Amino acid sequence: MLLPRERTEIAPGAVHVPDWLNLEQQRRIVEACRGWAVGPVPMRSARLPGGHQMSVQTVCLGWHWQPYKYTRTADDAGGGQVAELPEWMAELGQKAVNAAYQDPVAGLNYSPDTALINYYGDAAAMGMHQDKDEKTSAPVVSLSIGDTCLFRFGNTETHTKPYTDVELVSGDLFVFGGSSRFAYHGVPKTYPGTSHPQCGTKRGRLNITMRVTGME
Numbered sequence: 005m006l007l008p009r010e011r012t013e014i015a016p017g018a019v020h021v022p023d024w025l026n027l028e029q030q031r032r033i034v035e036a037c038r039g040w041a042v043g044p045v046p047m048r049s050a051r052l053p054g055g056h057q058m059s060v061q062t063v064c065l066g067w068h069w070q071p072y073k074y075t076r077t078a079d080d081a082g083g084g085q086v087a088e089l090p091e092w093m094a095e096l097g098q099k100a101v102n103a104a105y106q107d108p109v110a111g112l113n114y115s116p117d118t119a120l121i122n123y124y125g126d127a128a129a130m131g132m133h134q135d136k137d138e139k140t141s142a143p144v145v146s147l148s149i150g151d152t153c154l155f156r157f158g159n160t161e162t163h164t165k166p167y168t169d170v171e172l173v174s175g176d177l178f179v180f181g182g183s184s185r186f187a188y189h190g191v192p193k194t195y196p197g198t199s200h201p202q203c204g205t206k207r208g209r210l211n212i213t214m215r216v217t218g219m220e
C-alpha cells in the first residue's frame with residue numbers, strides 16, 4: 005500500500021515536509037550548485053582523519069567544512085576563498101523553518117551562515133554520524149533534489165538502533181531542531197534513476213544543508 009507523503013514530525017523538532025520545493029525552484033538551485041561545484045573551491049570528496057575518503061562529494065558556502073571543523077579558506081581543497089551564502093538561500097532557510105514548524109515567525113531569527121552541498125553519485129552513501137562542529141543548537145535545514153534516497157534518523161545516544169527510516173524524494177524538506185539537532189543520522193543508499201525528469205539533475209542526488217556555525 006502507498007503511504008501518504010504528508011508533513012510528519014518523526015521526532016521532537018525533526019520535521020519532514022514532502023514536495024516543499026516545486027520543479028522550477030529545484031532547477032534553479034541545481035543550476036546555482038553547478039556553478040559552486042566548479043569554484044572558487046571545487047567540489048571534492050573530503051578525506052577523513054583515518055585516511056579514507058568520503059564517497060559523497062561536497063562544496064560549501066559561507067564557511068568551508070572539512071572533517072571536523074569550519075574554516076574561511078578551503079585548506080584541503082586548493083586553498084580558495086569560500087563562496088558567499090547568497091541572501092536568497094538564507095531567506096529560503098527562514099521559510100523552511102516556518103513551514104516545518106507551521107509557525108510564520110519561527111524562522112524570523114534563523115540566519116544560516118553556512119551551507120554544505122552534498123552530491124551523491126550512484127554508489128555514494130553516508131554513514132551514521134552526528135553534526136556537532138557547529139557551536140550553536142540552531143536547526144539544520146535540509147533540501148533534497150534528484151534521486152530518492154533512504155535517510156536514516158537515529159537517536160542522540162548511539163549510532164545504532166532505534167532508528168526511523170524515511171525516503172527523501174526530490175523537492176523534500178527536512179528540518180532538524182530542538183532535541184533532534186544532535187541525533188545520529190545517515191544515508192545508507194540512494195535509488196539511482198529515480199529523480200523527476202524535470203528537477204534539473206541528470207543523475208545522482210543533491211542535498212543542501214543550511215546551518216548556523218556560531219563562528220565569527
Ligand code: MD3
Nearest residue numbers: 122135144146180184185187189211213
Ligand atoms: C539530523 N547530510 O551533510 S541531510 C550532512 O542527505 C548530512 O546529505 C545528509 O547528514 C544528506 O551532515 C542528510 C539530513 C540531516 C542533516 C543534518 C542533520 C539530518 C540531520 C543534523 C542533525 C540531525
Ligand code: FE
Nearest residue numbers: 133134135189
Ligand atoms: Fe549530517
